[in-house]
Amino acid sequence: MRRYSVFAVAREAMRAHKGWEAQWASPEPRSAYDVIIVGAGGHGLGAAYYLAKEHGITNVAVIEKGWLGGGNTGRNTTIIRSNYLYEESMDIYEHSLKLWEGLSQDLNYNVMYSPRGVMMLSHNTHDMQSFKRHINANRLYGIDNEWLTPEQAKAYVPPLDIAKTARYPINGAALQRRGGTARHDAVAWGYARAASDRGVHIIQNCEVTGIRRGPNGEVLGVETSKGFIGAKKIGVSAAGHSSVVMEMAGVRVPLHSTPLQALVSEPLKPIFPCVVMSNTVHAYISQSDKGELVIGAGTDQYNSYSQTGGLQIITHTLDAICELFPIFRRVKMMRQWGGITDNTPDRSPIQGITPVPGLFVNCGWGTGGFKATPGSANLFAHLIAKGEPHRLAAGLTLDRFRTGRLIDEAAAAAVAH
């Protein structure tokens, strides 16, 4: 793999950039692999990368029905933070955040991780109690998260309206300075390039249509639109389509897939420094490096795989954005789109073994999957390589729905991701 650097760019500039090679290979599938990962999003590609890098397992295929990075990896609003409440959540999201901090260097691919801060606005006593619970838990766990007064919040985000006369006035905010954003496509591409370089096969436009099982129920491989491909270990990391893939192995997972919408504005000169979220009025917003205001809207209420949703979700979100930032009323929406989020009953992910030997699952990241990408991929690779979860992901098992040991971030704080 040719290393990327300013020197390489300069050299290529002199010869019309004709020397760049393909970032990843596009091989025909082998008849069998040691591990097959279903779903070439950030989590799946990353798991393949870490299998190769940290566990020496390079005979790996990542199978994708569309184009790599085309699911939620390429559709989210790229918020990164780790200031969750429960230990199980803090473990995995902080593991992830630490990996984000060195990811560009690790992959030799600038994923533009930008720790510009994630600010959550508090509007009432309940918010304040909840945020302080998070802040205290985070601090004692070694995760940065601090309380700001309304004035401090405004100093950090000048366009913010902190007037007491607002319908839902702001009474403070929680700020995680290490939180921020990254360039979503670059994450998929960077992992794809680095995994491909280590021998991983990335097979795009190849739909998994079945999971073949042996006499003892163990997995033998996958049926695909390009024929049968064998593997003794299969990791499913198919986000919104996880139910569909798991059903092929007869495993039901407690998921429901809903459209999550987002929108961007026309590009503007820098006006907005960080990520701002408000759960009380339901809005989150940041500004991309291209200058667009990136706004996460709500989920539609019903199950759907349509990747579109209703206009009312968008308008409701903009109502909230313009309450918080009245100067944005004349800004224009340039594009709206939708993804499919896979939601668990406790809004926390599922990563673990399944009742089917050799079948591993990573799903249920809901609206929080992007920020978890490196951490989830890293721990999923461990799970597949070792056959048992890493300590940091031990609580994310399917079994919790039997025992009742839920990781209910939503119930605890009503905090969206």
Add this chain to the structure above:
Amino acid sequence: MSASSNSGTFRIKGAGRLTPARTARFTFDGKSYTALEGDTVASALLAHGVHLLGRSFKYHRPRGILSAGPEEPNALIDVSRDAARRQPNVRATVQEVFDGAKIASQNRWPSLKFDVGAVNNLFSPFFAAGFYYKTFMWPREAWVKIYEPFIRRAAGLGVAPTEEDPDHYANRYAHCDVLIAGAGVAGLTAALSAAATGASVFLVDEQPEVGGALHYDTATTIDGQNGYDWAQATAAKLKAMPNVTVLTRTTVFGYYNHGFLGLVERVTDHVAKPGKDLPRERLWQVRAKKVVLATGSIERHMVFANNDRPGIMLASAARTFLNHHGVAVGRQVGVYTAHDSAYEAAFDLKRAGVSIAAIVDCRADPGEALLAEARALGISVLSGHSVTDTGGRLRISSMTVARNGGGDARKIPVDALIVSAGWTPSVHLFSQSRGKLRFDDVNQRFLPNIYAQDCVSVGSCNGTDDLAELIDEAIAAGGGSVALAGENRFEWTGGMIGAAEGAGPDTTVKAFVDFQHDVTAKDIRLAVREGMHSIEHIKRFTTNGMASDQGKLSNMHGLAIAAEMLDRPIPQVGLTTFRAPYTPVTYGTLVGHSRGELFDPARKTPMHALETAEGAEFEDVGNWKRAWYYPKRGEDMLAAVNRECRTVREVAGVFNGSTLGKIEVVGPDAAQFLNLLYTNAWDSLKPGKSRYGIMTREDGFVYDDGVVGRLAEDRFHVTTTTGGAPRVLHHMEDYLQTEFPHLKVWLTSTTEQWAVIAVQGPKAREIIQPFVEGVDISNEVFPHMSVAECSVMGVPARLFRVSFTGELGYEINVPADYGPAVWKAIWERAEPMGACLYGTETMHVLRAEKGYIIVGQDTDGTVTPHDAGLGWAVSSKKPDFVGIRGLKRPDLVRENRKQLVGLLTKDPAVVLEEGGQIVADPNQAKPMTMLGHVTSAYWSENCGRSIALALVAGGRARIGETLHVPLKDRTIEVEVTDMVFFDKDGGRIHG
């Protein structure tokens, strides 16, 4: 000076449809210009010979006006009326001039003509597509501190508004039988046809006037009439019909599920002095039974070296400026085309007296009819030739023309170059409706194929080029019958997609595909070389089609270049998804009136005004406004709360409990129903008595709580938490309707039917006694947890003897309208007795002193009744209730669950922080093991010290233990206690 020359030296007398006498003044970058009414900013500036309007995103290349419509990628301007009414990124080709408009160019510094950012153009070899993924990684910190801020400053086009928008926006909903998007020949014809059936019809067009292509196409006649005139007459006829709504300056921006469409109507942006009552824009949300898409098509530019200089524009745009605005785009105009349409533009210009340098046609054999007409007009046609380069700095000055394949190159001076690579059908709305496209190989275009909703495409957006066919198709789509005959001069053929001669593979020239984002043909090739084989990857890697025009011009070219590189047919490379909105939509328009008070209308109790008059401060609880505390002069919140707390326990207090959720549960099976929905048993509750109830869901966690009074065998008055009322009723209805439909029960929300006045404290009985009739409220007859229907001040009332303070207390429910009167009377009696009004904060403190929980504060959806110390309220005798099984799950019966306990700080003066985490060893290393958290913490004036409630792992077994709450700047030592801090034996409640 004549009016016409006054409005620009390129204005051609006798051309166009604007009236020379009606002028408007505006400024562009500070310089004043005169326009004609009906001009766009683009046409007005062109009339004055101004072509340079802006700078591109990445290389800051000088850019002019490419189109005459909403597809414009280059000419984005900043438009303002005043400081607060400033709009960035406006397309100059859409914005109509109004008198006094202040227009500014964007993305340049210090000036449009001399832009320092243009240095980027010199370094452009470094800035190839995706270069930033490959560099700026070292040193690690520099990305955040140096590189990214630099990139950010360079990016972005316009400057965001800095003041709150004073304009207002309106919103309308509508239903119709047929909505027709686009009012060109096809749309107007379909509207005539649909209207004739009596159907309710919406005809919508984004331009100020109907007509579509007839704006520039002066050769077409309909029923023998000039096409544009026919269009205006037809629109007038349609407007006069009661079943037709014609909306111009209105864009159908989104086609959503089940025939739902979003429209934005621009009401005042073209008006010099808009009336104050008028909204700036109006959002229409229309549900149409059927949609007719008559959205036309968009001309494409040619992709060749330096195809972006100001003065280069689409042939149809030049024709619009000439035939509609009466403006010549130059004096010596070159034509470069792969399609017949540019010929007609050249003919029109020539006839208007503009010199045509040459028509350069990359096709070998243009149609004979066109060539004959060109000959007749004396225009030289270079077929089989291409424009391989252009010259000029801030405006095109020459085109280099060469025979295809090279040779015979010569430079021809021009001051404008009009181009056409053919037409792209506007299938945006069709695709938004989730229809599936097919690729038309012959004409190299995507066309509607499989429909997903009840809609039909007609006209050029459907690939129907022949006028007669188009009219028939539109009539059929409308469902009625109309007789119309159209005629045009030339049948158009030709077109190409992808890079033209001289910009093909192996070139390094800048042949722009996407103007705004500076995406060139070689960028797309680079993406493919780097392994980006899906069109989505190519788009994202190069940003082709991601600018504010969303690829209306660039998508097809980009696709064709990629397909060529990949050596695959175009349909196999795919097409990126069309998403709403069709053109950008103002946030304010989508928000409409949902701002300020109307963002989420506040719920106020009947006594709100009285509370306000008493000086109450309010807090938001859900969408309710609740009185928080009542400060007297000079009191801060703590002083007020301390006084209120003391007064309630010493004398009495009056509290507004109206926000409590209330549900009337009625019917012969009401008790049985409550048995199933609450953990408690209800059979034993006698009429006239009430009981505290806990509701869990099937999972066994506390969902809601409240006092339930039994008024009769078959009638219960159920109360819920303030925030919980709607979901509790929904939950109850769900079970009643779907799981227990055999039960004869009726549920009614009565939250807003009753005003609730709580009177609490030793003098509570004395205060209310004189007002109550129909029930003996003596302690003996009406003890704690009694309920009665009676009258208060002659008003029918429900009286609860109940307490959330631990004092003798009553809650008086009266019909909401009587609330203020009763409240007033009670307060007038209570105040002289030394009682106080108290708010939610005091209520919180007083209940905490007694260890009463607040669901949602002391519980969080992961707490069982047992965890909360309410195990006594879970019936062990009932065979079934919602939650019975969930409560038995392994984790819910585990040892060492978090349990609610009391905490006392070692230093009684220190009040804990709600949300503080509790540890056994404050000196342990991070990550620490946390045992739980503080759920409630207050200064208790009555206890003379701080008190707190907390969820602590194995809490009840830890009573007496010392634990620690490490805060940011100090660690607080606490002792675990039981939850009752005041009146531990509970005698006062029975007083």
Add this chain to the structure above:
Amino acid sequence: MLLIHCPYCEEDRSELEFRWAGEAHIARPENISAISDEEFAEYFFLRNNEKGLTYERWRHIHGCGRFFNAARDTVSDRFLTTYKAGMPKQPLPETGASEKTVETYEATEGDAR
């Protein structure tokens, strides 16, 4: 925004009047207190989450207040039928049952080779 037919009101009304209420035809076990942990998890948490035809519940919460059932295609979001609570799964209209899922544009884009 969806347009939903309420089988009680016999009206097509906007989605704003309705609340989605999860998968249909999941009955609460009659002997719920006796079922196993696995059975409870299945009843309370596991849902089919079909891609394609799904049976689901809606409530006309801002209308008649009734819960009812619907058959909908989760890819196209098209309703095939709605029917009253308590009724068994309804036969689907001829076209609805036989017609293949209407693929979204995005789905074809996913096929882009």
